[in-house]
Amino acid sequence: MSAPAPSWIRSNGFILGMFLSVVLAFALPQAGSRQGWLHPEILANVGIALILFIQGLTIPLERIRGGAGNWRLHALIQSFTFVIFPIVGLILQAILSVLWTGEPAAIRGGLLFLCVLPSTVSTSVVLTAVAGGNTAAAVISAALSNIMGVVLTPLLVSFLMHVSGGHGALGPLLLQITMLTLLPFAAGAAVRPFCREAVEAHKRWNSRICNAVILLMVYMAFCDSVTGRIWVTYGAGLTLKVLLIVVLLFVAISLLAYASSRLNRLGRADSIAVYFCSVKKTLAMGIPLAVLIFGRSANLGLILLPIMFYHPLQLLANGILANHLARTNPALK
Secondary structure (H helix, E strand, O other), X not given: OXXXXXXXXXXXXXXXXXXXXXXXXXXXXXXXXOOOOOOHHHHHHHHHHHHHHHHHHHOOHHHHHHOOOOHHHHHHHHHHHHHHHHHHHHHHHHHHXXXXXXXOHHHHHHHHHHHOOOOOOHHHHHHHHHOOOOHHXXXXXXXXXXXXXXXXXXXXXXXXXXXXOOOOOHHHHHHHHHHHHHHHHHHHHHHHHHHHHHHHHOHHHHHHHHHHHHHHHHHHHHHHHHHOOHHHHHOOHHHHHHHHHHHHHHHHHHHHHHHHHHHOOOOHHHHHHHHHHHOOOOHHHHHHHHHXXXXXXXXXXXXXXXXXXXXXXXXXXXXXXXXXXXXXXXHHO
C-alpha cells in the first residue's frame, strides 16, 4: 500500500518548495526583484548570515577534533571535493563551449560553481550510516568540507571563473565573505558548547529555518531573471539541456569516486564514506554563496539552475544506492 499524500509531501517538501518558489517568481516577480518591496539586497545578506550561523551552531566540531587521525581518508575526500570535481567542471565547460555554442555564459558559470561547492553534512552522514559505511569519517569530512568551503569556494570561483561578484577585485569580495559567512559561522561554533543539547533536540527547526531562507533566496534570484526576460530569450529547451548535462555530470563524478576508492584500496566502510561525501554538493551553502559572489544580477537564476537540478538528483540516486548497499552489506544482516 502506498504512503498517504501528506506523508509524501512531508518527505519531499523542500524539493516541492523549490518548485513553488520558482513558480511564484514567475507569477509575482516584482516583490523579489531588484528594488522590490522585499528589499532583496538587504534580506539576502541577513539570510546568508543566519544560515551560516546555524551551520556553525549545528556542525559537531568536537567530533572533528576527536576523529581527525584518519588523515589519508579525509585528504582523499577533500581532494575530490575541491580538486577533482573542479577539474571535471573545467573539462565539461570546455566541451560545452565547443558543442553548445548558443548557451548563455551563466550556465557554464553555474556548472563550474556547482563543481567548487563543498559537500553536504547531514545527508552525507545519514546515507553513509544507512549504507553501513564509516559514519565517523563522514561526519568529520563533510563538516570539514563545509568549513573549508566558506573560504575555498569563493577563491576557486575567482581563480577558475575570473568572477569578483561585481566588486572589481578579490580583496573586497573576501572581506565581504568574511563578514557575512566566517563571522556568523564562527559565532555559531562559539555558542554551540553552551547550548549543544538544545541544538541537538531541535534539529528539525534548525533545518526548517535554513530551508525557509533558501527558498526565499531562490524566489528572489528567479524574480530578477523573470523581470529581465531571461527565460523568454532562451526558452524551455535550455532547462532540459541543463538537466541532461547535470545528469551526465553526476554519473561521471560517481564513477570517478568509485574508481578513486578502488585505486586507494579502501575497505567497504571507508569506500562508502568517500563516495557519499565526494559526490554530494550542498544547496544550503551553495545558494547563499552564489548570491554573495555573483550579486543581484539578472543571470543569477541561470547560475543557480545546475545546483537546483543536482540537489534532488543526488538525493534520489544516492538514496536508492544507500538502500541497495544496506541490503547487500553482510555487517548489517
